[in-house]
Amino acid sequence: MIYEDMSEFVAALPPMQALIGLDLGEKTIGVAVSDSFHSVASPLETVRRKKFGLDAARLTEIIKDRRIGGLVLGLPRNMDGSEGPRCQSTRAFARNFDKLAPLPITFWDERLSTVAAERALLEADTTRKRRAEVIDHVAAGYILQGVLDRMAVLRRQGDQE
DSSP: OEESSHHHHHHHSOTTOEEEEEEEOSSEEEEEEEOTTSOOEEEEEEEEOOOHHHHHHHHHHHHHHTTEEEEEEEEOOOTTSOOOHHHHHHHHHHHHHHHHOOSOEEEEEOTTHHHHHHHHHHHTTOOHHHHHHHHHHHHHHHHHHHHHHHHHHHHHHHHHO
C-alpha cells in the first residue's frame, strides 16, 4: 500500500522491522536500511539498474534477508517543490513494486540529499573514485534518516497527547 501521509505510513508499519530507503536514479538505485528501532539509517549498497524485474528481484532479496517492514522512496521534486518527469517515474516504480511486495511504501522529499551526501564524503576526504561508487547509497541513507527523524517527532507528539 502506498501512503502519501507519514502518520498513516507509520501506523501501517509492522513492529520491530527495519525500513529500506531507496534513491532511484536512471542508472542506479542507492539502498539504505534502518535498524529495527527506526533510529539509524545505514547506507547499504548501490544496485545497477537493468530491467524493472531484475531490479525488483534484488530489492526483494534485500527486503527478505533484512526483515524489512516498510519502503521509503526518495521523491526528486524540483527546487520549487513541483513534480516533474523524475517524480512521475518514481511514483510509477512505487506502483509497480507495490504489486510485488505487500509492504507499506511512502515518499520523502529528496531535494539536496545528493548534495548533502557529496559534502559528507568530501569532509571524510573520500577519493573521487570512491565517492562515485558510494554516493547513491549514501544519499539513500540521508533520505531514510529524514524519515526516521520525522517518525521520532511523530512518536514524541503522540506521547504528549
